[in-house]
Amino acid sequence: xxxxxxxxxxxxxxxxxxxxxxxxxxxxxxxxxxxxxxxxxxxxxxxxxxxxxxxxxxxxxxxxxxxxxxxxxxxxxxxxxxxxxxxxxxxxxxxxxxxxxxxxxxxxxxxxxxxxxxxxxxxxxxxxxxxxxxxxxxxxxxxxxxxxxxxxxxxxxxxxxxxxxxxxxxxxxxxxxxxxxxxxxxxxxxxxxxxxxxxxxxxxxxxxxxxxxxxxxxxxxxxxxxxxxxxxxxxxxxxxxxxxxxxxxxxxxxxxxxxxxxxxxxxxxxxxxxxxxxxxxxxxxxxxxxxxxxxxxxxxxxxxxxxxxxxxxxxxxxxxxxxxxxxxxxxxxxxxxxxxxxxxxxxxxxxxxxxxxxxxxxxxxxxxxxxxxxxxxxxxxxxxxxxx
Amino acid sequence: xxxxxxxxxxxxxxxxxxxxxxxxxxxxxxxxxxxxxxxxxxxxxxxxxxxxxxxxxxxxxxxxxxxxxxxxxxxxxxxxxxxxxxxxxxxxxxxxxxxxxxxxxxxxxxxxxxxxxxxxxxxxxxxxxxxxxxxxxxxxxxxxxxxxxxxxxxxxxxxxxxxxxxxxxxxxxxxxxxxxxxxxxxxxxxxxxxxxxxx
Numbered sequence: 262x263x264x265x266x267x268x269x270x271x272x273x274x275x276x277x278x279x280x281x282x283x284x285x286x287x288x289x290x291x292x293x294x295x296x297x298x299x300x301x302x303x304x305x306x307x308x309x310x311x312x313x314x315x316x317x318x319x320x321x322x323x324x325x326x327x328x329x330x331x332x333x334x335x336x337x338x339x340x341x342x343x344x345x346x347x348x349x350x351x352x353x354x355x356x357x358x359x360x361x362x363x364x365x366x367x368x369x370x371x372x373x374x375x376x377x378x379x380x381x382x383x384x385x386x387x388x389x390x391x392x393x394x395x396x397x398x399x400x401x402x403x404x405x406x407x408x409x410x411x412x413x414x415x416x417x418x419x420x421x422x423x424x425x426x427x428x429x430x431x432x433x434x435x436x437x438x439x440x441x442x443x444x445x446x447x448x449x450x451x452x453x454x455x456x457x458x459x460x461x462x463x464x465x466x467x468x469x470x471x472x473x474x475x476x477x478x479x480x481x482x483x484x485x486x487x488x489x490x491x492x493x494x495x496x497x498x499x500x501x502x503x504x505x506x507x508x509x510x511x512x513x514x515x516x517x518x519x520x521x522x523x524x525x526x527x528x529x530x531x532x533x534x535x536x537x538x539x540x541x542x543x544x545x546x547x548x549x550x551x552x553x554x555x556x557x558x559x560x561x562x563x564x565x566x567x568x569x570x571x572x573x574x575x576x577x578x579x580x581x582x583x584x585x586x587x588x589x590x591x592x593x594x595x596x597x598x599x600x601x602x603x604x605x606x607x608x609x610x611x612x613x614x615x616x617x618x619x620x621x622x623x624x625x626x627x628x629x630x631x632x633x634x635x636x637x638x639x640x641x642x643x644x645x646x647x648x649x
Numbered sequence: 650x651x652x653x654x655x656x657x658x659x660x661x662x663x664x665x666x667x668x669x670x671x672x673x674x675x676x677x678x679x680x681x682x683x684x685x686x687x688x689x690x691x692x693x694x695x696x697x698x699x700x701x702x703x704x705x706x707x708x709x710x711x712x713x714x715x716x717x718x719x720x721x722x723x724x725x726x727x728x729x730x731x732x733x734x735x736x737x738x739x740x741x742x743x744x745x746x747x748x749x750x751x752x753x754x755x756x757x758x759x760x761x762x763x764x765x766x767x768x769x770x771x772x773x774x775x776x777x778x779x780x781x782x783x784x785x786x787x788x789x790x791x792x793x794x795x796x797x798x799x800x801x802x803x804x805x806x807x808x809x810x811x812x813x814x815x816x817x818x819x820x821x822x823x824x825x826x827x828x829x830x831x832x833x834x835x836x837x838x839x840x841x842x843x844x845x846x847x848x
Binding site for chain 2: 287288291297342344346347348350351352353354410411412415416418419462463464465466469502503506508511565566569570599601602603
């Protein structure tokens, strides 16, 4: 497969099946044997490597997203830790905004000069060559955590709310609006989505999210509209670690937060333990859309730990359960939720094959009648030799 | 139960001035407070912000009480060394675990973040803890845990110290795979597992 073919792979017409895509930067880096100091600095290497690995796994869409929680904060001068083996990370021991006065000294970064912001913009631009016309940014709440650290931000919200509002306003008006402007100017992007893993249950209650997350997401959405951009945020994910604490009421509240943070209704079940949570409460929530004849888009995540730990049978049965529950009357996509670095490729192949086998449209009435065959695949290195 | 550290400090100072025994303040006020926070967490009444604020109040009150305690009055449940593995800077979860362990009367030494494997090994040799706690947040730093446990065994220290691991990408399967003695799925769970490991 030439680079041109590789690009064509992601530009081909949508096939009649449930779509699968993955966040897998660390896994792709590891599988392709690219040093971290190249992968997270050289946009061309990053995007082409992610595309190769995604094509190897037969993903339907490319998600060329690197360390999206870092760029804006790094560009403003945050202390970072760089490593030979891992993605860059913010040094939370030395937050960018230690004291309120620190915020007042911060300025809008130069997106073509500061930190790895030029790399971030190039990643978006090069992604368009593969048909990715959706950019990512760090949503206001997660950016505030990265700038201030979680405990200090929580203390601000409880004890000095005026300062917390000042911080969120700065993030939206002085960082994100100018940054999204460059997504459009430099990359030709008009649809963008914020990553917001910190704004989830149980990191915040639904009440906290409605008070602190939604208003600033909506402020950004409104300002995005003025730029001619459709802005959404993936805020409100339900990510309760203990399945025994699963609570349908809280889940529904988190969906309210998600929907209030997006341009059009969509349910995103990203990082939670959906292989263990009940799915019926999701259908209860989406019933309001089905009653109106709307096939609401649902993106449900195959959990990172399940992908890594397996076994294959459980990965396959989980994908099948998602399809059986949602694919007939929702627009279902399945998200491989941040594939861990050393995940066995056979687990990823199993997930993709199961999604494509059970998710063939129209969805069969009885998925048990469909025979699933585990694909026998060559290693990535062998595939790569044959592909080029 | 408001997670108000200023109030916790003021009330602690007032109680000490009124002649309250420092150890009683811990066992009769601080520990029940944190236990209640844990119960509210389990009931989905408390979320992480409430837990963080509660532990901060606990920490602030403990700082007032500790100078009044004789040595040996706290930390008798067991000795714990804890740190985030090399390459990883995340410390929120670790801090919560430390607070919860201290509240459960463990003697905890925090080795910090980005701790090299050699430091973990040297410190285990030096201070001979009952438990070694290892945290990581990124899948790229998980292999460090495997290296540390292998080195503990190689150094002949493996039978003397129990290893508990935690962090976002960690699972029971991974703990089993690398030979850890327990996985703490969150701060409250980590304390429960630590208690079991020392009894």
